[in-house]
Structures are given as structure tokens and as C-alpha cells.
Amino acid sequence: MRVLVTGGAGFIGSHLADAFLGRGDEVDVLDDLSHGRPGRLAPEAALHRASVTDATALAEIVEKVRPELVCHLAAQIDVRQSVADPAADAQANIVGTINVLEAARAAGARVLFASTGGAIYGRDAVIPSDEEQRPEPEAPYGTAKFCAEQYIGLFNRLYGTRHAVLRLANVYGPRQDPAGEAGVIAIFCGAVLRGERPTVFGDGRQTRDYVHVADVAAAFVAAAGSPRAGVWNVGTGVETDLLTLTGLIGRAAGTVADPVFAPARPGELVRSALDASRAARELGWRPSVPLAEGVKSVYEWARAGSPDRTA
Template sequence: MKILVTGGAGFIGSNLVDELINLHYEVVVMDDLTTGKVENLNSKAKFYKMDICDEDVLKIFENEKFDIVYHMAAQINVQKSIKDPIYDANVNVIGTINILEACRKNNVKKIIYSSTAAVYGNPDYLGIDEKHHKQPISFYGLSKLSPEYYISIYSKLYNLDYTILRYSNVYGIRDDKNGEGGVISIFLDRIINGKSIKIFGDGSATRDYIYVEDVVDANINSMKYGNREIFNIGTGKHTSVLELFKIIRNIENKDINVVFEDERPEDIKHSYFEINKSLSMLNWNPKFSLEQGLRKTVEYYRRN
């Protein structure tokens, strides 16, 4: 079976590529290296340096004849989406349509799309399940939600199978303080470089933090399970920023200075998933506790 991973040089994508190769699949990576890194590429994967909006995407599909497409390439920075919504929409919406057209024209069996908790906006209730209303509060959230509807309609019109995975806050090895991961990678980068930690607000804001290997497992299972369904991929547990900081401080076993700054108005106060649908229909269960995942992440940062 031949599999394409768009964004396969990025944080989550490269971890997925490694596991697919470990499972002996034939893997092709498409990445323009805007945020992905050459050093993340698995040498056993065939690599195309290409923007997903490029018209030559179709030629690659015609030549390679993919069975499965993991669509992970995206513009993932919330602040950048607000500053440059046209670029954000071009990558996340037009880029996805370009991939879908290539899937349609080349008889791809299934597309597995990486979405985000940002599609929900400010939650009406916790934990957030898949039926919760979708009302993004950033252009990023909107540009990740729109492709979900395109995928559903392509499926109905052209019988393209799909699974959509909405991630909570993913962290782990190869996370980048300038990339996808957010607060954990920023904390660790500042700690390693001897800088104080910045916390916006009083540190009581909560999130659902999930280790990247658990996200990879959900993607692997999506090849077989969850056809034409949408799933929340998180732990179903919530941790405050202050609690997160204390766990990292204990793992690092060092005194770390904390600076509290004004709460950012665009930040959602509390968010965590309800994951019963994923547990029952994806044959999947997150394996790593937050402390276990953080210890593996800290070890990676120390080595690198």
C-alpha cells in the first residue's frame, strides 16, 4: 500500500511517517518546508518539496498512485491567520481542495484529515464532544473547519472515504516553539535557555494535552476504522497552565522564574475533549499520561 503524508516533515507528520515506515508501508512525503524541517524527514520515505497549492500536485498523484492520503500540511499559527487571512485561507482551504481534486482524479481510497479543537471556539460545555457547535474565533479555526465540509461533500459526490481527526493540544518530540505545539515547547525552550517562563493570566486556563505518539496511533487506526466519521483526539482530561508548569519544573528539578502577564483576549479559558466516540469507534486509547509524555519530551530536548 502506498501512502502520501502532506506535511510529513513537520512535527506530527514526521512522527506519523516514521511509524508508517516501521509498519512497512511505502511512504511519500510532500512538504514545502515552510515550517517542516529537512532533519525530520525519514530517509526511507520518498520526498517531494512542494506547496500543496501547486498545480503540479496532480502530476505527483498521477505518477505515484496513492491508496491513502494523510493530509496534515497546513498553516497552523493562529496569530499569523489573523495578520494574513488570505495566506491562511489559501493554504488551508485552497490547498485542501487541490489535494481533494487530485484524490478524486486518481481514485485515492481514503483521505485522513488533521483538524483541530479550534473549530469549536468558546465551548458551551465541557468536555467538548463531536456534536458541540462549531463557531471558530480565529481565521485559523475557520480555515481548518471549512475543509471538513469540503471533504464530506467530496465523499458524497465521488465516493471518497475519509476520517477527520480533531486534535487537542499535541506535544512531544520534534515539537517546535515556533510551530505547532504551543505552550509546552515554548516552556521547555525557555527553561533550557535559562529564561523566565511567561504565563498569561493567572495560570488557571486549562487544556487537554496529548502526546504525539498517541496522535500517531489514532491516525494509524484511521486507515481501518472510523470511515466517514469525525473524532476528537485528546485525553479527555484537563490540566491548568500552572499545573503544567509545576510538572515540568519537577521533571527538570530546577528553580524557574515565572512572570505573569495580562490575559490575552483571544485565548479560550477552558477546553478539553470528551473522547468516548474515539475510544469506541477507532479502537484507540491514549496510552501516555501527561507526566510520562512530558518526561519523554524533556529527554528529547535535552539530547537536542
């Protein structure tokens, strides 16, 4: 099929573009390159520079490309930035998604939306959280993502579309920029490579569900092959605390990653993990990359100089 990936020059989006190219699909990428990098893309992927917040430019590109599937990953992803400027976050994550839905409707394309699992369920969620858990986001970022999900459901009801939502756990892997909470593995690997001690905020017992980007790409491919609308968690269901994570990075590096402790950051979730059994039942998707193996892949990528692409 012909696939358009918004945010496709980013960390996750570029892996997703590779996954669809690898199975023989035609892939176009839309990215404003505010964070994405063209070097992450395979030569076969056609790059269109535009923002999803520019409805006119987006519509023109979608009309030209005529995709059958739009994987919508373009987003404002910094939780702290969403707190500092919630209006800008809403413009990117809510209005941008509406623009994508309208452009896709004009082209007759289906949309797969990359939402958040870690930021949408909230501090009181049952762990691991399934899709029936009531969303109670703690920041504008999670609120905007949940609002965008509601528009996807609305379009499905109004127009009979089969758009779907994938709620992602903490995605990690090669090509990840070492910034933000979701980039903690890349950040820690970089620190160890420089001979520095990684900084842990709080006591290091806070947990996250780390899912490798290759597994996330496989989840999108599985959802693309399903005709149904739905909301699916994409995670491992396993909680890993930061102290365990530093131990895994130390073993990958052949050293001891002894962390430095700093005060906990206000509003940080103590625990987070996603129940992805619905995706297993309905899509046949299961994570396959063990965390120790995935952490080693990030460390080796960082040691190689953090290239946009590897041979």
C-alpha cells in the first residue's frame, strides 16, 4: 500500500518508515524537521517538509500523495513544555490531529494515531493499565493526546472510518534523541560513554514500561493489517525501575553505572506499565525484544557515534 508517515523523520517515525518499506510498501514522510532529521530516512522514502498545523499545506501534500494509510506520529512530545505552554501543545497535538483527519478523509485514507500510554492513565491507575482504565492525565500533553483520541472516535462515528489508536509505553532504541523522560536509556548510555555518572531524580524506584522501537514499528504494521478500529496499548506490561535500568546499562558497557541522585521532579509518576493483552488477542502482536538486549543495542549505537542510520 501507499503509506504516509507524519513525523516520519523522527525517532519512532523513521523506524516505522523502514518497517513499511521493508515489506514493499511505498512510503512518503511529512515532517517539519523541527526535531526530525532527513538523514534518518532511507533513500526510498519521499520527504515532504511541512507541519501538520498548516492545514492547507498538509491537505495539498495528502492530495498529491493519495495514501491509503496515514500513520500520524507528528506531535509536541515534551511534557514539561506542555505545562509551560499548553496552548502550543494543543495546537500541535489536537488541531494538528484534526487537520490530519480532515486531509485523510478527503483522500479516503485510514489513520493510525500514535497516542501515549504512560501519560494518559494517571497516578492512580491500576498497574499494568489496560485500555478500560479511565484516563486521568497529569499534564497538558496527556490531556491533548486523549482529546485527539476523542476526535478519532468522533470521525469514526460521523464518517464510518476505521481509524485506530495505539497507546505507546516508553519507547526506546537507536536514533532516539537524549532528551526528555522517554529518552532516559539514551541519556544514561551517553553519560556512561562519557565516563560520567547518570543522574537519577528521586530514589530510583519509580518504574516505567520500556518497549523497543522495533516492537512499536511491528505493532503499527500489525494494526495496518487489521480492518478494525480500536484502541490498543503497545507495551511489555513489565515495570522496570531506574536502579535496575542503570544496572543493565552498566552490564552493556562492561562497567558499573553508579548513579548520582537528585531531588525528585514534581508531578512525576511513581509507576507506569501497560497491559497489551488486547493487542495480542486482536492484532497478534507481542513484544519480542528483551530489555537487556534492547539496552545493549542502544549502547552500541551510542558507542558508534549515534548515527542517523546504520549500515
